[in-house]
Amino acid sequence: MTGTFPKSASFPALALGIMVLTVLIGPLFFPEADALPGSETYAPPSFTHFCGTDLNGRDLLLRLLEGGRISLLVGICGAAISLLIGTAYGLIAGSSTGSLDNAMMRFVDILYSVPRLIFILIFINAFNERLQLAASRHGWDWLVGSSRLVILILSLGIIEWLTMARIVRGQTLTLRERPYVAAARVLGEGYWTILWRHLLPNLAGIVLVYLTLAIPSVIIDEAFLSFLGLGVQAPQSSWGSLLAEGAGAINPIHSAWWLLLFPSLALLTTLLGLYSLGNALRRSIGVKNH
Amino acid sequence: MGGKVIGQNNRRTQFVGISALFLLQPSAFSLQPERMIRRLASLPVVLFCVITITFFLIRLSPGGPFDSERKIPEAIEKQLLAKYKLDGPILTQYSGYLNDLLHGDLRLSTKYRNRSVNEILAQTLPVTLSLGAVALLLSIVAGLWLGAFAAARPGSLAEFLALSLTLLAICLPSFVFGPLLILFFSIKLGWLPIGGWGTPQQLLLPAVTLAIPYAAVIARLLHDSLRETLAEDFVRTARAKGLSEHAVIYRHALRVALLPVISYLGPLAANLLTGSIVVETIFHIPGAGGFFVNSILNRDGFLLGGVVIVYCVLLILFNLLVDLSYRLLDRRIRES
Numbered sequence: 001m002t003g004t005f006p007k008s009a010s011f012p013a014l015a016l017g018i019m020v021l022t023v024l025i026g027p028l029f030f031p032e033a034d035a036l037p038g039s040e041t042y043a044p045p046s047f048t049h050f051c052g053t054d055l056n057g058r059d060l061l062l063r064l065l066e067g068g069r070i071s072l073l074v075g076i077c078g079a080a081i082s083l084l085i086g087t088a089y090g091l092i093a094g095s096s097t098g099s100l101d102n103a104m105m106r107f108v109d110i111l112y113s114v115p116r117l118i119f120i121l122i123f124i125n126a127f128n129e130r131l132q133l134a135a136s137r138h139g140w141d142w143l144v145g146s147s148r149l150v151i152l153i154l155s156l157g158i159i160e161w162l163t164m165a166r167i168v169r170g171q172t173l174t175l176r177e178r179p180y181v182a183a184a185r186v187l188g189e190g191y192w193t194i195l196w197r198h199l200l201p202n203l204a205g206i207v208l209v210y211l212t213l214a215i216p217s218v219i220i221d222e223a224f225l226s227f228l229g230l231g232v233q234a235p236q237s238s239w240g241s242l243l244a245e246g247a248g249a250i251n252p253i254h255s256a257w258w259l260l261l262f263p264s265l266a267l268l269t270t271l272l273g274l275y276s277l278g279n280a281l282r283r284s285i286g287v288k289n290h
Numbered sequence: 291m292g293g294k295v296i297g298q299n300n301r302r303t304q305f306v307g308i309s310a311l312f313l314l315q316p317s318a319f320s321l322q323p324e325r326m327i328r329r330l331a332s333l334p335v336v337l338f339c340v341i342t343i344t345f346f347l348i349r350l351s352p353g354g355p356f357d358s359e360r361k362i363p364e365a366i367e368k369q370l371l372a373k374y375k376l377d378g379p380i381l382t383q384y385s386g387y388l389n390d391l392l393h394g395d396l397r398l399s400t401k402y403r404n405r406s407v408n409e410i411l412a413q414t415l416p417v418t419l420s421l422g423a424v425a426l427l428l429s430i431v432a433g434l435w436l437g438a439f440a441a442a443r444p445g446s447l448a449e450f451l452a453l454s455l456t457l458l459a460i461c462l463p464s465f466v467f468g469p470l471l472i473l474f475f476s477i478k479l480g481w482l483p484i485g486g487w488g489t490p491q492q493l494l495l496p497a498v499t500l501a502i503p504y505a506a507v508i509a510r511l512l513h514d515s516l517r518e519t520l521a522e523d524f525v526r527t528a529r530a531k532g533l534s535e536h537a538v539i540y541r542h543a544l545r546v547a548l549l550p551v552i553s554y555l556g557p558l559a560a561n562l563l564t565g566s567i568v569v570e571t572i573f574h575i576p577g578a579g580g581f582f583v584n585s586i587l588n589r590d591g592f593l594l595g596g597v598v599i600v601y602c603v604l605l606i607l608f609n610l611l612v613d614l615s616y617r618l619l620d621r622r623i624r625e626s
Contacts, residue, residue, distance in 0.1 A: 110332070112556060112557050112560070113556045113557065113605050113608075113609040114336075114340065114560060115560045115561075115564045115601055118564060118598065119343070119598075121583070122344065122594070125587070126348065126350040130350065220461075220463055224565075227463070227571075228567065228568070240463065243462075243465070243466060244465065247465050247468065247572075250469040250470070250472075250473055260470075264462055268458070268461050268462060271461035272461055
């Protein structure tokens with residue numbers, strides 16, 4: 001089921017690579033003053049500020065690059081957590097017998113139909129301050145400032161694993177019927193050994209493909225939370241929070257269009273890249289749409 | 291095997307199209323009642339879990355519902371806690387709350403003093419639900435149309451454009467489209483009001499904003515499944531009979547291709563309810579979404595609980611309906 005790296009995937013992969021590099025290295029080239037509030041508020045794009053400035057006179061391009069770091073971090077880590085949960089869940093459901101499998105997948109169905117983001121709002125609100133308190137009590141300084149980010153990543157990972165679980169389960173159901181699994185069973189290998197040594201390695205391809213498709217939904221969910229003021233907190237920014245700011249800046253009196261346009265472009269290029277990469281890879285390993 | 295089943299259905303029913311959902315034969319209603327009952331029976335269990343999680347999560351956040359800048363005298367706070375039934379050990383509070391819920395009492399809001407949650411929901415829920423229903427309809431109609439349009443023209447520029455458009459709509463959060471629609475239709479053209487609630491014109495922009503991403507998802511789902519269906523044997527048979535391309539797609543293939551779309555309706559409804567929180571904020575609509583966000587920030591546990599409970603009941607019932615219609619449409623599931 002694994003093939004060579006498909007040609008159609010190389011362009012999106014290249015574009016994404018460039019995006020990641022720009023976001024990582026880009027901010028180093030900016031003078032320090034660009035990050036601080038300045039007198040030039042709402043300046044339209046010009047040669048000094050390629051993407052204009054925001055409400056506080058900060059350079060939008062710099063904020064976009066720094067926001068990109070956060071967005072990608074949230075997207076990748078959140079999707080990775082969803083991958084861990086979803087793979088474990090799907091693997092156990094798919095490899096176990098009738099009633100447990102039924103119950104587990106019924107649970108996934110139910111979770112699909114409840115508004116999960118709503119619970120995440122409650123969850124973030126409940127645990128953010130607790131984590132902050134705990135962090136400062138134990139002297140984990142790094143955690144105090146970024147506790148919101150940690151909670152955000154955790155909670156987004158917790159809600160995005162359902163699709164992964166379904167796909168892994170489906171794949172496990174077909175894999176477990178393969179002769180080599182039967183052979184392993186005959187050789188007397190235990191349940192967990194078979195899971196770990198025979199099923200899991202064969203799931204790696206499909207899981208990685210769906211990782212690229214899970215990152216966009218995590219990033220979009222983060223944008224949703226940012227809009228409601230429960231996502232990344234100022235002075236940190238993400239593409240989602242910049243977009244939310246930009247959406248607020250469009251009004252009849254004064255429309256700072258660049259505040260909406262450039263974050264949209266950044267988000268679009270990245271997510272389009274991820275989608276086309278994921279779709280190209282999916283086609284190459286011959287998986288149907290779910 | 292799929293072809294045979296579909297063929298039988300087709301002789302009996304002539305008017306298939308987007309209305310395929312409503313093509314149910316009377317005999318179909320007799321199926322598998324015990325399965326439906328079993329699913330209905332899971333409703334209280336799910337609700338119980340939802341209520342419990344909400345009840346304890348809101349209490350996990352530090353601070354109480356009556357915290358404010360000024361410290362309230364202890365005696366008054368005690369009285370307040372007693373009035374809102376927030377005193378005593380937490381398990382007693384919890385069982386008391388469950389008991390009240392059983393009697394249909396969602397209790398008082400701790401923020402909007404002297405208003406009961408039942409009252410607030412009775413005012414705001416119809417707003418959110420009508421917005422959601424219109425958006426649901428819009429996204430289904432637009433999504434099915436666009437998906438079928440694209441799938442009927444494989445390899446053409448039109449297909450490429452339609453698919454690119456849907457990808458664009460999926461990759462941007464809906465709160466990007468809201469302000470743009472307002473800017474264009476309300477401010478530049480002056481056709482529609484900027485926000486508010488009450489007239490059909492005020493409903494249009496928010497419903498479109500809410501529907502855009504999900505219409506795109508439906509279009510892509512239908513496009514993919516229709517392309518897949520069109521490669522199947524029964525479609526070749528239909529073509530061999532000399533049917534027009536239109537009849538092949540809309541009368542034969544669409545029925546089968548609709549199934550993935552129908553199974554997406556459940557998650558779609560959940561997404562619409564969540565998404566309406568944002569849209570209500572953008573368009574200043576007095577729906578339940580705004581109260582929901584505020585209830586979290588104000589630690590208004592009973593209001594929060596009320597909204598969550600009502601949302602979950604609605605969604606579970608809706609899912610049951612979807613499940614039923616899925617079974618009615620697909621004989622293969624019905625007979626197995």
